[in-house]
Amino acid sequence: xxxxxxxxxxxxxxxxxxxxxxxxxxxxxxxxxxxxxxxxxxxxxxxxxxxxxxxxxxxxxxxxxxxxxxxxxxxxxxxxxxxxxxxxxxxxxxxxxxxxxxxxxxxxxxxxxxxxxxxxxxxxxxxxxxxxxxxxxxxxxxxxxxxxxxxxxxxxxxxxxxxxxxxxxxxxxxxxxxxxxxxxxxxxxxxxxxxxx
Amino acid sequence: xxxxxxxxxxxxxxxxxxxxxxxxxxxxxxxxxxxxxxxxxxxxxxxxxxxxxxxxxxxxxxxxxxxxxxxxxxxxxxxxxxxxxxxxxxxxxxxxxxxxxxxxxxxxxxxxxxxxxxxxxxxxxxxxxxxxxxxxxxxxxxxxxxxxxxxxxxxxxxxxxxxxxxxxxxxxxxxxxxxxxxxxxxxxxxxxxxxxx
DNA sequence: AATCAAAAATGACCGCGGTCAATTATAAAA
DNA sequence: TTTTATAATTGACCGCGGTCATTTTTGATT
Numbered sequence: 001x002x003x004x005x006x007x008x009x010x011x012x013x014x015x016x017x018x019x020x021x022x023x024x025x026x027x028x029x030x031x032x033x034x035x036x037x038x039x040x041x042x043x044x045x046x047x048x049x050x051x052x053x054x055x056x057x058x059x060x061x062x063x064x065x066x067x068x069x070x071x072x073x074x075x076x077x078x079x080x081x082x083x084x085x086x087x088x089x090x091x092x093x094x095x096x097x098x099x100x101x102x103x104x105x106x107x108x109x110x111x112x113x114x115x116x117x118x119x120x121x122x123x124x125x126x127x128x129x130x131x132x133x134x135x136x137x138x139x140x141x142x143x144x145x146x147x148x149x150x151x152x153x154x155x156x157x158x159x160x161x162x163x164x165x166x167x168x169x170x171x172x173x174x175x176x177x178x179x180x181x182x183x184x185x186x187x188x189x190x191x192x193x194x195x196x197x
Numbered sequence: 198x199x200x201x202x203x204x205x206x207x208x209x210x211x212x213x214x215x216x217x218x219x220x221x222x223x224x225x226x227x228x229x230x231x232x233x234x235x236x237x238x239x240x241x242x243x244x245x246x247x248x249x250x251x252x253x254x255x256x257x258x259x260x261x262x263x264x265x266x267x268x269x270x271x272x273x274x275x276x277x278x279x280x281x282x283x284x285x286x287x288x289x290x291x292x293x294x295x296x297x298x299x300x301x302x303x304x305x306x307x308x309x310x311x312x313x314x315x316x317x318x319x320x321x322x323x324x325x326x327x328x329x330x331x332x333x334x335x336x337x338x339x340x341x342x343x344x345x346x347x348x349x350x351x352x353x354x355x356x357x358x359x360x361x362x363x364x365x366x367x368x369x370x371x372x373x374x375x376x377x378x379x380x381x382x383x384x385x386x387x388x389x390x391x392x393x394x
Numbered sequence: 395a396a397t398c399a400a401a402a403a404t405g406a407c408c409g410c411g412g413t414c415a416a417t418t419a420t421a422a423a424a
Numbered sequence: 425t426t427t428t429a430t431a432a433t434t435g436a437c438c439g440c441g442g443t444c445a446t447t448t449t450t451g452a453t454t
Contacts, residue, residue: 003400003401006401034442046442110369161359164358164361194346202431204420240434241435242434243412396453398452398454401448404444404448405445405446407443408442409443413436416436419431424426
């Protein structure tokens, strides 16, 4: 039986997250340095690693929170009526992840479909996204707006695949004037979900 | 106008690659340390970085070569007759990449579709794979074995997306007894290529 | 208030990738 | 052969993530 954490510990953790979030705000995710975090939090380096497994563990909390917020917005938009609307619902997520390779890498690393640790924020967010997509796809199938010959779970996972694909391509070029991920996604979703004629 | 490299330089580069390949053979890609390479090659650390941009640059050559070899085998198998056979052709590639996360990460990072530097081995391999897939898909379309409502290029890119997807999932769990990537790929390809009825 | 075991925090230390001003080898020109 | 420009190599040094034996703090118990 593991003991409940003491008050001090909770404060330290909160301080670390607060400082980290501030630094991300100022310098972006890729500008985050562990040494900066502990310095500004007035804490020893070892302390950070007793709260988070590693730097990714810290980032996972920050990014996981943001993903949750995005999912709230996505859900608030309501169920899409067709593939095009679905693409639109996914656009904020793509914009967010597309802003920094660090986000993409981290999400990719933690996004095992049936992952092991559901207590992790990122994993929870991932499961929630798949569940939401599956629900929407079911509705679209029932409405006859998309193909019905495949289970909604498979279609949902396929969408995940395309999301990561367009993001991967996005990060492979100096995206100065290129088509943003959200636009690149559309043809894939159309082809993937297209109702069988 | 850049000068031709001197003989000594070519020898050093070859030695570095030879040593690196040997270490990978013994310890796997994730066991490769720059300091080990330069020690065994009897060369200073700075030398390695004058030959390769960074550690990834070295790995890219090793991995790119292997990918090329796999493509040779893939091409030698001849054009597939249907989606199932296509899956089988891709299996060796999945097995190779699935063996070490380092390979996956590197390929993902360099796999921009229309990449900038075609002199890079990895990029060349990537372009070759897309070209080969596109050709095969064209044949399958002509034979009426797969859907014809989408351009073969889009279908080929979609396959890339699914390859990365199953690999990503694969690396997210302790793959002791799980279904290997090649098996996981099949339902996606079936659904993606299925001829419109 | 004194005691004490577990919890929390500390910071010197390590591994490893990557840099760069200084040094040495090479080959063409004088 | 001597000179000389530049190609190639060197290795001390740095940044940064991560570890762990040691020390300090906490809060329950007597």
